[in-house]
Amino acid sequence: MAEPLSLSLGDIGRLWDTLFPAPWGPLNPVWEHVQRTAAPLDFDHFSLRQWFNYALVPFIPAAIMAYLIIGGPKDRLARETREVRLALGIVGISIATSAYLNNRFYGESDDVRARSTEAALKHVLELIPDLRWCCYNSMFGILYWQLVARYASLALVKEPIVDPYMGRGRPRWVAALDLVMNQRHIGLGNVGLDSGNGPDNKDVKLLSPGGKGKAPEMPHIARHIQHWRRFPRPTSRWGSSLRHLYKTLALYTIMDIVFSLTRAIGPHAIAPPGGLPLIEKYGHIMAGWLAESEGVLFPSTLRLPLPKWLMSTFMELIPPLAIWGFLSVWYHFVAFLCIASGYWEPEVWDIDVFDAPLKSTSLMQLWGRRWHQVFRHTFVDATESVLRIFHLPNNLVTFYPLIYLFSGLLHAMGEITADPVPRFSHVMAFFMLSGVGCSLEIAAKRILGIRTRGLLGWCWTWTWTAVTGEELTPGRLVANAWIDAGMGACSFFPDQGVGQYLAPFIMKHVYMIYHVPPADVAPAITDAAQALLATPSVVESLAEVISSVAESTRAAFPAATAAVTDTLAAVAEPSAVLEAASEVAEALSTEVAVAAAGATEAVAEAASEAVFESALGAVSETVSDVFAENSETLATTLASAVVDTAATAAALTKAAVENLSTVATAVAEAAEISTVRFITVDSVPAHIVEAALATASAAMSASLEESTATS
Incomplete structure (x- = not known):
């Protein structure tokens, strides 16, 4: 008798990976084509023509379709243009697809780690892809599919769509733009196959403008929870405009x-x-x-x-x-523009x-x-269409699973x-x-x-x-x-707002999260460091990196960080470091101390990788203990934990580490900063490590005795 077939979760996973290889299965050729050919989009290099073709042109056919279909039940233009709307829908979907697949958000500007330290290491990390705008691929991708669904809806709807505000004098072109933007169908009732948004649209009455002491009529709004508010929202045009502007800035x-x-x-x-x-x-x-x-x-x-x-x-x-x-900021911003323009009513x-x-x-x-509820109408239309095409019952087993299936597919x-x-x-x-x-x-x-x-x-x-x-x-x-x-x-746009100034304050006084590498990393680093000790060149390339960072620092903080710049450059001359470091603490003002410390921290993060890899070959077990107990003072304790076992190379490395740590400590004390953050060894580009090992012993040989005495 044959044994029953059994499949484990691992077997199912491997079968899935075989049938649908990552990331997109049968759609992998499309994804690969986009990666090869799409033009870069970001907010650092703004091309007005590219953005016009990407973000505006795909909506033009939709606006024309909305203009054709909006109107009263007896509107002739809305009733006799369905074939035109079908053709415009095909054109609009084609334009939107072309714009979407031929542009995507990516860049090669400064890396996330460089941005978090005032871009001090931008010149060293420029080869790492910029991921600040990656979430915009998702946002505009979802918008694309929603636009495709909107085209299908406007093309297939048979009856004219009644805008109740046209009874209060709203122009037809404003009603058309509102139909394109009003994805939640507020005030429109049931449109198409959607039957859960109030009365049918054909039964919606045009609103009376009011007058002679009579308040203007308001439309029926479904699916909205009524709230009691201690302070009612402003109803005037300017009061409502200011509310939305305030919300935009606050959010x-x-x-x-x-x-x-x-x-x-x-x-x-x-x-x-x-x-x-x-x-x-x-x-x-x-x-x-x-x-x-x-x-x-x-x-x-x-x-x-x-x-x-x-x-x-x-x-x-x-x-x-x-x-x-994202959605709230853009909603309130568009609301501010529309209400302030005078064409939209505040209550809308x-x-x-x-x-x-x-x-x-x-x-x-x-x-x-x-x-x-921006996508609700799309999901309901798609679900009802599937149920009708396949003659399925509309019940608990079919409706909600299909709704969330389409939601998952959209995202x-x-x-x-x-x-x-x-x-x-x-x-x-x-x-x-x-x-x-x-x-x-x-x-x-x-x-x-x-x-x-x-x-x-x-x-x-x-x-x-x-x-x-x-x-x-x-x-x-x-x-x-x-x-x-x-x-x-990812970054919010624009990403140079108040967050970059308030975040350091919050991290200093409210909460701080710092990196603690696992203990099993130490042996691997030690082995690598011992191999690196065979090459005695460290300090000259290190001084070059520090000088470059010092130049960036001077450009960023010209008025208050001259002492910091000089101190960083003095690392190549260890005899002057201790004196210069003491001058730093006196020269720094309270206002720029945090910024200067951040720049020095950037030096420590980049330069110490090259130094640490050489120095850790001679580090005792004390380093691991100190790291586990208090990683915040690692830059200082590492220097004191270095054991003089590698003769000249170890002495040179120890001097460089101690000098750099002294600078970082002095600046940190001046800024009253108690936290030092680190980056991982494997995140530093290999060419930096190789350059740091290339040409240093000649530069330090002349000052060997002096640097040893200083350390």
Whole structure:
């Protein structure tokens, strides 16, 4: 008798990888073509013509289609132009596809780690790809698929679409633009196959303009939770405009701070290429970052240890926080422009794109009302179309799984121009699990009579969505997918806002996260250092790097860092270092101390890699103990832990390390900074290490006795 066929999870995974090779399976040729041929888009090198063709031209056919279909039930233009709309839909989809596949966001400007230290090492890290704009590939990719769905909807709708505000004098061209932008169909009722947005659009009445003491009529707005507010929102045009302008600036500030903090707390790990070793070792960047990072709350005062679960929660909240921030900022900015223009009524924009998602007491409330409803009409239309084409019943088993299947496809397929690419299966799993949770809530209500609400409902909602620590929770799945693809390194646009100034203050006084390499790294570094000791050249190339950084520092802080610049350049002359270092502490003012320390830290990060690799061959076990106990003072304790066992080469290296550490310590003391951050050895380009080992012994041989005495 034949044995039954059995498949393990590993077998299924290997079969999937064979049938659908990463990252896109049968769509890999499309992805590879985009990577080879797409023109670069970023916000550093702005081409007005390219942006016009990419971000504006694809919407022109949609605006014409909206102009044709908007109007009353008896509008002749709307009824007799369906063939024209079908043709325009095909043209619009073609234009949008061409623009999307022939442009993508990428660049080769300064690296994330260089940006976190005022770009002091930009000239050394310029070959590392810039990942600041990688999330914009996702954002514009999702926008592309939504635009394709919009074209299909405007082309296939048979009846004219009634805009109730045309009864109050809204021009037809304004109503057409509003139809293109109004993805939530606020005030329009049910359009197309969507039957859950209030009355049918054909039954929507044109609003009365009011007058003679009578207030103007307001449209019916479905799927909106009414809130009591202590201070009602302004209803006048200028009051509403100022509210949206204030919201725009406030939310931009919050998001700029969040992105600045995200880049600053994990420059060694938060994105490829620095995070690639963590993916290889731990499976995901977030897991490696948690394993090799420690946190401190209130580092300047209480110095409380930061729990790992809190660090994990912070990183897991980055993707939804980024989505909330991006959509909210743009919504309020566009609302400000439209209301201030005088063509849109203030109440049209009064319903914010998000409705306090953290207050959700059920998954149905979270995804159906409080989270943005921008794609709801698209998903409902697609689901209803599938059910009708295949003659399937509209019930709990079919409707919600299909809704979230299309949601997952929209978000996953939006990454087809990205590189690195988020894992398709993880993104899909997040949305499918959300659909499963909604189905469970409805089943519990229908079968058991249990409604998810109140405190228990809130706990259920966020336990299902965002519990940390388990690989199979939806929040961790999608966070791993997006962070592994480098989205943690992204910048808000424009990225030179107040966040770059407030983030250092928060890291100094509120919380600090620093890198702690695992203990098993030390033997490998020691072996490599012993091999490097065979080459006695260190200091001359080190001095060249330091001089270059000093020049960058002088350009950035011309008025207050002359002493720092001179001190950095003096590393090549060890006899003058101690005197110059003492002058630094006196010369630095309070205002520029932090910035100067950051520049010196950049030197320590880059230059010490070349020095550390040579010096660690002679480092005793004391270094590992000190590192584990207090990594913040490693730059100083490393110098004192070096053992004089390598004769002339070790003495030269020890002198260079001690001199550099003295400078860093003096500046840190002047700035009252108690934290020193490090980058990993494998994140330094190989050519820097090779250059640092090329030509140094000749420069130091003349001052050997002097440097030994100084150290």
